Amino acid sequence: MSLASTRSTPQRPAGAPLSARAKRWLYLTHRWAGVVLCLFFAMWFLSGMVMMYVGYPKLSQQERLAHLAPLDAAAIAVAPDQALAAAGAGDASGLSLAAARGGAPVYLVPGGKRQAPKVVDAATGALLPSAGASVAQATAAAWFGGQYAAHYGGTVDEDVYTHSRALDPDRPLHRVDMDDPARTRLYVSSATGMVVLDATRAERLWNYVGAWIHWLYPFRGNALDPWWHDIVVWLSVAGVAVALTGTVVGVLRWRFSRPYASGSRSPYRESMMRWHHLSGLLFALITITWIFSGLMSMNPWKIFTGNAAPLALAAYAGEPEAAPALAPPGALIGALPAPPRELNWTRVDGRGLVLARSGPGAPQVLSARDAAPYAFDEAALRAAAARLLPGAPLRGIEALDAYDLYYYARDAHAMLGHIEKPLPAWRLTFGDPQATWVYLDPKTGRILGRQDRGARASRWLFAFLHSWDWTGLLARRPLWDALLIFLSLGGAALSLTGVVIGWRRLGKKLRA
Template identity: 40%
Template sequence: MRRTMRRARRWLYVVHRWIGIGTCVLFAIWFLSGLVMMYVAFPQFTDAERWAALPPIAWDKMQLTPNRAMEVAGFTHYPRDLRLAMLNDEPVYRLLGWDGARKTVSAADGRVIDRITPEQAVAAARLYPNAVNPEIIETVERDQWSVTARFDPLRPLYLISLADPGGTQLYVSSRTGEIALDTTRTERIWNWLGSIPHWIYPTILRKDGATWRQVVLWISGICMVAAVTGFWVGILRLRLRRRYRGGAVTPYRGWMAWHHIAGLIGGVFVVTWMFSGWLSLNPGDFLAGRGMAREMAVRYGGSEAPHMPAGFLSGPKPDGPAAVEARFVWLGGKPLVALTGRDGGRCTLDPETGIVTQVPEERIFEAARRLMPDDIMTMRLRLDQPDAYWYSHHQQRQLPVLRAGFDDAAHSWFHIDPVTGDILGRTDDSRRTYRWLFNALHSLDFALLLGYRPAWDAVVWLLSLLGLIVSLSGVVIGWRRLQR
């Protein structure tokens, strides 16, 4: 037994030493890039930015009803999304099918729009708030910032420089004329030190999502082995009672001592951080969330026929604030038009009369009951303040919000916009577990720190510096070992 234990301990040291030599540089990169990501996120085009770049809807140019737009686009069922906005000076319907098909139909003359000229793309870019003198740089199929598959229906993309002081560049779809993404010079520079090394995100790898996921899973899994074995070795070599010569708790000196002590102090953080990072890729799909199925949306809306009354288009125009986007939706069997202004302000109106109306919460909950007709609704809640599962930290969460919960096997919750009735998201036991195993362990989203950004920054910086000490000392130790 003693011989077996000595052999096992020996292998523990050997595994940590050689895996550590191979991964300590990665650890250092991850801790440094994680600090950058606290302040500069990967470029994305938010709804607020999209609304700010749209002109008010020219209702007087409307000649096509939503029904006719669905017919022209070839939809035999009500689409997943049907909205009206401007393409430069022309109102257009944008339709998204449940199979992912996108169609753009002119509301002025009914033609299907499937190609945008460079001049039209530049005209769309001129409406962006930061635009100075937009001009096309090139047409890109895929690059570092537009690498993910969600841009596929919009490709190829016109890359347009706005010539503003911030070096803003827009990606405009050559198919639909929509602005798909914006980046600034600051984002592009800092992301090469932040998200790209942190997520192992080079374009050549990330363009194949399945391959990228497997590569990162294996790399982070091996690094997790290095973290666990290192913490274990650190505990075995620590002496608090029968100390080493000179009263030291560690047998090491110099860089080895820094590595040992910092690893013990920050070891739990390093291990949980590695584990949660590995878990973020959802190995085995154990924590896969359940989304909104088409059948649920149909039950919630109460209609799937390609029909939407729009009497207001031929009568008095909407009397609400100037809208840059109109969404035609069904809620509990009744039609609604949800209007959004350039500043993000929202209201709903009756599509027959054009009169602004308020959706009663009781009506929303009654419609939500149909989402899961075989299960009992056990929760009807209005959140005016954030809680542990609905909060703004790394992404902006809308408040107030309604929460409808059910007693199904997964204990599903649906979060719903009380103004428009839009379902903002679905969460269940799997996603709530993910919230604690990833958001809490990896991003330190704990109640004591949420909402207290300076305190959160200080804690993350302190723990990251401990991780850096462990990593950089490991780099030095590994380099010396290799030299020998």
């Protein structure tokens, strides 16, 4: 690949199919578009290496559970039915209980779509208002068990670390800086008074040369925000075009049959031009691949968005059981070997259940009515799963004891690393036009994910090509690390030499 030729009329290899006019436009397009785009290429390669080890701040399920205090039955005076009544809700499915607001136990009652849940005090049954500064500071202090001072920093609607649209129901966010050794910054929801994001000082600093710049987040949260998606898409399209033109130029300038008079097969004697040509030939394919897969990450023009029907979650849950009332939290806590940190109510095939979580690993499953341990009848669970896509036959169920190419776990800092991927799991294959797969946890009945043709294509064109997340390679670290770092450094060398060449030429033009 070469940004520019050292000669005004480069020699044309015998048999080259391009006309002189076409070659001239090819050279000019690559030369001048590369002046700007090679800056982006270099930034993407270097920031991508940072993202291999430091991701954009997020709060994983395991982090959240680790900072919650175990539930104390003596501090909970309100039954689940009372909490639902206080919030004006009748269905316990989705209800949760945790000591998550100011260190005190509260019920969270799900709101509507894209709405924050309602919060009910588990001690008094009162429906709590939105959280102010004092609540946010108390929540932040309780996050570390009261060990460190919490410094309130006011509210933010959106800042460098909180661009995720998943945080929209919680805005504005209270920002609290802690005196812990990692200098953690906590973001507390003004709607619920709960921590929704944490970011250590190291994460915050590395993100300026990592995810924040890699995803072009300088264009987020300001006047350019409505066009951020289009900016990323069209820069990527232009990047693919520049990389392709550079590849063609590099091949045209390489002497395959006989060397130049200098004895080299590359015509460039100046070191920067020569290194750009050689690194382009070596790393052109990976450059094109990574820029193209970055484009695919944006789901441009919604090419991966199908028209699949939504899952019939209500049919899968079934009709709620009749009385008796839900078991009180004290009975649920007493039925467990150790106090849980969180209780979640759910329903599968008409059976009310409670998932009790104490930390990493699978939750314990209890009956929501009598607090007895519960295990699914496999035949009944299969019948319920068949109702997830009405009108589409359930073609098969495969039990997975190991990850497959579409359902696998990543490191917690990775883009989707916060999503739990428990094993064993069931893979349900449906006979609908979109060839839908659904992943299900046979222990808890939770829906773990959904894949259709579009999602599976995105997995290969984005996740595989961009992150090389082939499970066989991920299992052989540090081979994965060494390979990606080598290729990234090669792409960075290609890009940085292009930057130098381009700006030298631009400077000459401006001086002239």
